[in-house]
Amino acid sequence: MHLKTTITEIRESFQDSPFISHIGLDIVHFEEGDVLLKLPVEEKLLNVNKTMHGGVHATVLDTVLGMTIRSITGTRCLTVSLNIHYLSPSDSGVVYAEGKVIKQGYRTVIAEGEMFDSDGTVLAKAIGTFKLVRDK
Numbered sequence: 001m002h003l004k005t006t007i008t009e010i011r012e013s014f015q016d017s018p019f020i021s022h023i024g025l026d027i028v029h030f031e032e033g034d035v036l037l038k039l040p041v042e043e044k045l046l047n048v049n050k051t052m053h054g055g056v057h058a059t060v061l062d063t064v065l066g067m068t069i070r071s072i073t074g075t076r077c078l079t080v081s082l083n084i085h086y087l088s089p090s091d092s093g094v095v096y097a098e099g100k101v102i103k104q105g106y107r108t109v110i111a112e113g114e115m116f117d118s119d120g121t122v123l124a125k126a127i128g129t130f131k132l133v134r135d136k
Helices: 007-015 018-023 054-073
Strands: 026-031 034-040 076-086 094-104 108-117 122-133
Touching: 007 026, 007 054, 018 054, 026 054, 034 054, 054 076, 054 094, 054 108, 054 122
Parallel strands: none
Antiparallel strands: 026 034, 034 094, 076 122, 094 108, 108 122
């Protein structure tokens, strides 16, 4: 019998991810339905315009949405689609991201998230559809 994964186990699996540590993401808060990530803006994350690369925004938003979904469902998920609106550039300091589930079905979840800076300026917004990966 497979027991549902605990919130602690889920958090630890993300904290142990080499990719998350590579880009510098830090989990500030991780509870059921309430995830907050922090990312220091470093030179390696900047584009040729010397602002944070759009791919970094996408990565952080995709990650926080997946974490939020998993914190609620206890189930792994895969991104089906991700739509991002880039609203403000960032070139230094620290950025944060959080997400929320707006519709949950048995097989799919729709979630939305925001990335913002220390002053509360919204840098990007995303909405995504995710497929839940269920054990057979």
